Amino acid sequence: MATALRRLAKCSVSARLLSFAGHSRGRRGHFARPCTVVAQRNFSSASTMTVDLDSSTGIAVMKLHSPPVNSLSLDFLTEIAISLEKLEMNKGCRGVVVTSALPKIFSAGLDILEMYGKSPERCGEFWRAVQEMWLKFYSSRLVTVAAINGSSPAGGCLLSMTCDYRIMADNPRYSIGLNETQLGIVAPFWFKDTMVNTVGHRTAEIALQLGLLYSPQDALKIGMVDELVPEEKLVSTATEAMARWFAIPDHARQITKSAMRKPTIDKLLSARETDISNFVSFITKDSIQKSLKLYLENLRKKKA
Ligand SMILES: CCCCCCCCCCC/C=C/C(=O)SCCNC(=O)CCNC(=O)[C@H](O)C(C)(C)COP(=O)(O)OP(=O)(O)OC[C@H]1O[C@@H](n2cnc3c(N)ncnc32)[C@H](O)[C@@H]1OP(=O)(O)O
Numbered sequence: 115m116a117t118a119l120r121r122l123a124k125c126s127v128s129a130r131l132l133s134f135a136g137h138s139r140g141r142r143g144h145f146a147r148p149c150t151v152v153a154q155r156n157f158s159s160a161s162t163m164t165v166d167l168d169s170s171t172g173i174a175v176m177k178l179h180s181p182p183v184n185s186l187s188l189d190f191l192t193e194i195a196i197s198l199e200k201l202e203m204n205k206g207c208r209g210v211v212v213t214s215a216l217p218k219i220f221s222a223g224l225d226i227l228e229m230y231g232k233s234p235e236r237c238g239e240f241w242r243a244v245q246e247m248w249l250k251f252y253s254s255r256l257v258t259v260a261a262i263n264g265s266s267p268a269g270g271c272l273l274s275m276t277c278d279y280r281i282m283a284d285n286p287r288y289s290i291g292l293n294e295t296q297l298g299i300v301a302p303f304w305f306k307d308t309m310v311n312t313v314g315h316r317t318a319e320i321a322l323q324l325g326l327l328y329s330p331q332d333a334l335k336i337g338m339v340d341e342l343v344p345e346e347k348l349v350s351t352a353t354e355a356m357a358r359w360f361a362i363p364d365h366a367r368q369i370t371k372s373a374m375r376k377p378t379i380d381k382l383l384s385a386r387e388t389d390i391s392n393f394v395s396f397i398t399k400d401s402i403q404k405s406l407k408l409y410l411e412n413l414r415k416k417k418a
Pocket residue numbers: 182183185218219221222223224225226227265267268269270293294297299300301302392393396397410413414416417
């Protein structure tokens with residue numbers, strides 16, 4: 115099943131940029147099961163998320179549910195990307211709120227187990243799925259709002275930064291940031307570009323080198339998130355925020371979004387295969403595998 119989903123994801127890559135500026139209308143036929151689900155739970159075939167589309171508002175809420183920590187495995191990434199693709203193809207959908215169904219964690223980032231002890235082929239497949247998820251979200255025609263209801267390190271932070279707007283629960287126990295260097299790994303150029311586009315060059319330089327994880331208050335100060343609210347108000351605030359974006363004519367907003375993001379997207383599209391081989395050769399190095407092993411052991415020790 116997951117393999118079939120991945121194949122489908124690969125087929126739809128070329129249609130992605132067309133989805134900008136509202137050109138997605140003719141693409142319904144790409145899926146055997148069109149996305150016309152309205153206010154219905156679990157239209158995703160997987161149980162790792164629910165997607166509820168309210169037909170009266172055009173807002174979908176995507177709740178990530180992959181216990182224990184919503185880490186982004188190959189299959190989970192593929193499911194997220196396909197769910198977004200289905201919403202993109204649904205004329206009744208104008209925006210999506212991404213949040214977590216798990217307590218205290220938005221997403222723990224990329225699944226470290228996908229990068230540790232895996233074959234080069236599998237690592238390559240995994241990295242393509244990471245790219246795909248980023249490309250889909252970053253180029254989405256939809257208004258995307260992240261309702262960050264828990265910690266969001268590394269890939270979790272990246273996912274939220276692909277969105278147009280970020281609202282985080284005001285809980286000092288949560289943290290967010292690109293902490294890759296703390297694991298002894300390196301955020302690739304398009305993670306870095308997304309961070310620079312979000313918080314500016316100087317702040318990104320400090321944050322990335324030191325692998326900083328920010329409290330919600332500090333994340334607000336540097337512009338990594340746009341708003342803080344009490345946790346119970348997160349999704350309602352996200353849907354309210356959406357109204358401001360919906361007030362702008364879709365075509366004008368979408369063309370503007372494309373103009374802002376296209377150079378960053380094109381940079382990855384033109385270097386996609388090189389980026390995959392760089393990832394594979396970096397992640398399979400003995401020294402990097404040792405760092406990851408140590409990091410995993412520490413994560414497990416912390417619990418014991
Ligand atoms: C030349 C240049 C070339 C460049 C090439 C590219 C280089 C590579 C780029 C890779 C980019 C990587 C991006 C990432 O996202 S890496 C992942 C980073 N994530 C983290 O560091 C988060 C780690 N986790 C935590 O901090 C905590 O778990 C968390 C705060 C999220 C939750 O804490 P809590 O106490 O609630 O839960 P536990 O720590 O007990 O965790 C529960 C179990 O989940 C496991 N776990 C946690 N995070 C992950 C993860 N990211 N992947 C896999 N598994 C994870 C944890 O080990 C526990 O498991 P066990 O129950 O088995 O002990």
